[in-house]
Amino acid sequence: MPTEDKWKANMEKVAFAQQFPGLVLNWHACEGKTIRSVLPLTGKPGAMVIVFTDASFTIAPPLALEPWAIGQALVDARVQLEPAHQAAYAEYDRLTKKDKEALRTARLEKILGAIHNNLEQIPELKDRLKELIKDWK
Numbered sequence: 001m002p003t004e005d006k007w008k009a010n011m012e013k014v015a016f017a018q019q020f021p022g023l024v025l026n027w028h029a030c031e032g033k034t035i036r037s038v039l040p041l042t043g044k045p046g047a048m049v050i051v052f053t054d055a056s057f058t059i060a061p062p063l064a065l066e067p068w069a070i071g072q073a074l075v076d077a078r079v080q081l082e083p084a085h086q087a088a089y090a091e092y093d094r095l096t097k098k099d100k101e102a103l104r105t106a107r108l109e110k111i112l113g114a115i116h117n118n119l120e121q122i123p124e125l126k127d128r129l130k131e132l133i134k135d136w137k
Contacts, residue, residue: 022054022055022056022057023056023057023058024052024056024057024058025058030050030052030058033052033053033054033056034052034053034054035050035051035052035053036051036052036053037050037051038050038051039051041059046061047059047060047061048060074089074092115129
């Protein structure tokens with residue numbers, strides 16, 4: 001088989017596969033479907049083929065989620081998840097509040113540290129800070 005024929009044959013195969021009956025390419029189209037099986041995708045560690053009971057299927061990337069994505073998922077799916085995980089959400093809320101307070105405190109310390117470290121190099125800094133404080137009153 002000439003190289004060009006092989007290339008065309010491969011292109012036909014790929015085009016057909018991309019239009020294969022039951023292939024779901026949109027997460028919203030998975031809503032309400034029941035999973036029949038989850039199989040490893042050969043050649044892509046961590047990726048899975050999800051087969052639904054209606055014989056449709058999709059491919060999921062590896063579950064190597066970044067921490068922010070998990071936290072955002074907890075926020076986005078709270079209405080659906082919280083009734084079954086009330087204690088976990090209470091703890092997550094406590095930790096979220098603690099994290100926000102720690103961030104606030106760290107910012108305050110960083111600002112105060114920057115002021116302290118620059119007082120000698122910027123003599124007018126004290127006067128500018130005094131003016132700023134007067135403006136708040």
